[in-house]
Amino acid sequence: MKKKKLNLRDIRPSSESGHHHNHGQHQSGLKMYIPAIISMFMLLIGIALDYFKTPFFKDWLRLIWYIITYLPVGLPVVKEGWESIKKGDVFTEFLLMSIATIGAFSIGEFPEAVAVMLFYAVGELFQNAAVTKAKRNIKALLDVRPKEANVFRKQTVVNVSPETVEVGEKIQIRVGEKIPLDGVLISEKASLNTAALTGESKPETITKGTPVFAGSINLESVIEVEVTKEFKDSSIARILDLVQNATARKSKTELFIRQFARIYTPIVVFLAIGVTLLPYFFVPDYVFRDWLYRALIFLVISCPCALVISIPLGYFGGLGAASKNGILFKGASFLDAMTKINTLVLDKTGTVTKGIFKITKIKVIHSEEKEFMNYLMAMETQSTHPVAKAILEYKMQDVGFKATEVSEIAGKGLKGVVNGKTVLVGNKALMTANNISVSEETESIVESIVLVAIDNEFAGYVVIADELKEDAMETISGLHKVGIKNIIMLSGDKNSITQKVALELKIKIAKGGLLPEDKLNEVEKLKQNSNNKIAFIGDGINDAPVLAASDVGIAMGGLGSDVAIETADVIIQTDQPSKVVKAIKIGRSTRTIVWQNIGLAFGVKVIVLILGAGGLATMWEAVFADVGVALLAILNAVRLQRMHWN
Known part of the structure; x- marks a missing residue:
């Protein structure tokens, strides 16, 4: 069973976006609902005419009415099924829905045929709405990037989007502004806050010719920089790329369901053919129409779209909810990994201290x-x-x-x-x-x-x-509350200072005076015990080796060094260590909702399949078992967007 890949490319903020662009998106959003509204309106009229046995509403007129009702929601699905077949991907949910509804038309079950496709279309709309909400949360998070650059053009300073600045151009950065692109300092000297990039606690004073990086904050005087990298290659742009690829790393649950659906779907199709034809050899009063109807019911009930839609959506909802809370997961697999963490190792400077x-x-x-x-x-x-x-x-x-x-x-x-x-x-x-x-x-x-x-x-x-950061104490107590008792502090600062901070935070194990390789050795020792599932929280380039070695690497600061961002699995955009506790809670809530959806989908399908095999279920029960369960699963997944993790 193959779903369309959720494409995150369209969350990239455009340099030309504005009111007109947003208005256009709003218009296209409304247009998405028009086909379903038309079909629902016509279906209700048709059912009413059937119910009151209207004399003129029969034969060809009735068939044409329901075909017209079917087309707005059915034609895109049939077309998608045909396109998939041409590409060699035969057994998709589009094919299942097409066979079931066209088959229902062939035996005169017009309202049921329209209803199945209508509810399927509504399920897709719910899915799109949930995904759009998650994308908005991610986009809002990423808009912390520098949005403008002051570039020298024609002997004057012009305010432009960083995406339009070319390598070799000169830019001006005023006091308090973030450097928007990577480059080389051409002013005599500059004082920069590079804490997010290097983990260094004091401001850095640099001289002419020294490289500077996007995300550094200019502290003292107006400076000029010659750009050496385009915006798309800067550290901030890397975060955008990471988000766009966030769904590429699937969780084990999601991968299993997708593999299961690919095997399951062709089996369902052949079983439906068997339900239609095999009774001819065993049932004395065999009626083809009755068994075809049962087969179509079986086909609709068996469609795994509730699983294939709701499970990826559950994880995507978790990614969106995390982004809304200032936490960037690089993929669904790390939402799962966060639920298994039992040992937390953390850096001191810039992580629990300011x-x-x-x-x-x-x-x-x-x-x-x-x-x-x-x-x-x-x-x-x-x-x-x-x-x-x-x-x-x-x-x-x-x-x-x-x-x-x-x-x-x-x-x-x-x-x-x-x-x-x-x-x-x-x-x-x-x-x-x-x-x-x-x-x-x-x-x-x-x-x-x-x-x-x-x-x-x-x-x-x-x-x-x-x-200490304001939420440092809250972080440690929060970790204890979610069941993580094994907390270790490793720092490059003096051991005496490290021990003092550890005592304040009530961390029992702390080691100071460590080089990056010393931190790595400490984590490798912990990993020798296979029961330890380790998360490491750090900031800056020096923590990159440990971030890579941990089961889950968590980088502090959304504008951290390129190496730290590339290496980490989770990025805390707000520099608040307490967000780690939220990340664990979001991961656990996501896992719970995904398994609730799996149980709901399988449970309802098994019950209705048994009823269908005995001839007790109609197409309406089949609609509920398939699309109804999908809708319930989607609504359950959407809850992640509304939850609060305090």
């Missing part, structure tokens, strides 16, 4: 906090170190003091004069070199610490650390 340095603690010894911070910030305005930037982002009014005679002491910190007082800002080595004793409590602090001395007296310190 990857951004901030002041987390200020300790002042003798003065007021405001005065202390004025001294510190006056000194740090003279520094370009990432820690200095974190300090200068401290929420205060303008710095009231000004530093002079500032000198940098390599590897130790800064020395200068503020308000006539000598100020030292740096690490313990700086304090020791100047014979300044610091408080013992600083020894137990594992994060980055900035010590301050004023006029050779220790004045206090600030702690700079990477903050």
Whole structure:
């Protein structure tokens, strides 16, 4: 049984799309329903005329009326069946529906023939509506990409779609904008937020001639870039391609049903022929018309379209529901794989932490906090170190003091004069070199610490650390609630910091100071136990080897590095680790609905087949067993689009 392949190509946002384009889509959507509406209206009139035994509604007039009623919904199916036969694919649902309805016409069951085809057409419309909704969810997710580029043309800057920019053209990126295409920096220098691409927690300062990548955010000043790749080859465009191929990786359930349908359909056709002809040799009062009618009922009941429509639609609905929640699965097989995960390994920086340095603690010894911070910030305005930037982002009014005679002491910190007082800002080595004793409590602090001395007296310190993401705690508790108890943190950061974060999150196993190959070795050790089904969550290029080695690789950040996106099986577009819990719940809900549909389809078909074999089922029961069950299965699958996974 072969269904039309669900084609995702039409979800690619067009550079020319606009109000007119959307209006056209709306019009074509309405047109899809017109044939079914016409057939339903004419069928109801025909049934009413039959019921009231209208004198003129008989013989040729009645036949012509029902043929005209049949054509709007039946002709496309018959045509599709014929096209499939010409291509060598004989046993399709289109052939089954055509034989059953034309056969019903041949024995005078006109209303039943029209009804079977009408309900089949309505089922197709329901399927299209559900798929369209899922596509809209995916498209909305993908529209986070840069939508415009400022390109130099004819000595002026023109705002255009990134798809229209050619290799070699020069583009301008303003402060706060994402770089829309891959290229090379032609400005003297730039400060870029590349956290999504590299996993690096601090901004990167680059100089002229350095490659830049789509998705990086320009932080400081207007820059210019020469484009080296077309939009379709950039990291963001890769995500579009991944979505378009999302249905290519079928789940085992879906593959089984499709293979089953290919064997099942020809068997059904030959059994229907047997039901028609074999009773001639065994039944004394054999009536060809009666047995043909039973065979047609058998044929309609046996049509596996409820399975073949609803199961792929169930998975596609799961993919759409995930996209609506900011989660991109690369295929239905990974929806299934998420349901089997029992061990979760996660990176620290950029995964459960924000990857951004901030002041987390200020300790002042003798003065007021405001005065202390004025001294510190006056000194740090003279520094370009990432820690200095974190300090200068401290929420205060303008710095009231000004530093002079500032000198940098390599590897130790800064020395200068503020308000006539000598100020030292740096690490313990700086304090020791100047014979300044610091408080013992600083020894137990594992994060980055900035010590301050004023006029050779220790004045206090600030702690700079990477903050936990708002939903980090919620993620771990959510994983426990869905049954994943084995959670392991692997990080390249200092082991002391890794252990502190693990303690905060109540993660029992954590290892820090690991290189990418060390992380890979740890996961390989876990895989030696065949009972472990492992998911790894990470971000950036350094996590790519582990993403590939895991049963399910989950990449944080929709604009992650090319390697991470290519390697991962699931992409969390919103950078929220708690989405992993939702991904597991969506996978489980999808699996439940798919198996509900399988049970519903087989259960109802078996019952009606038994009734049909005994002559107790009419074509109307057959319609319900086939198209009715398909409709129920589709409506069940559509529930995925409306569910909430909190």
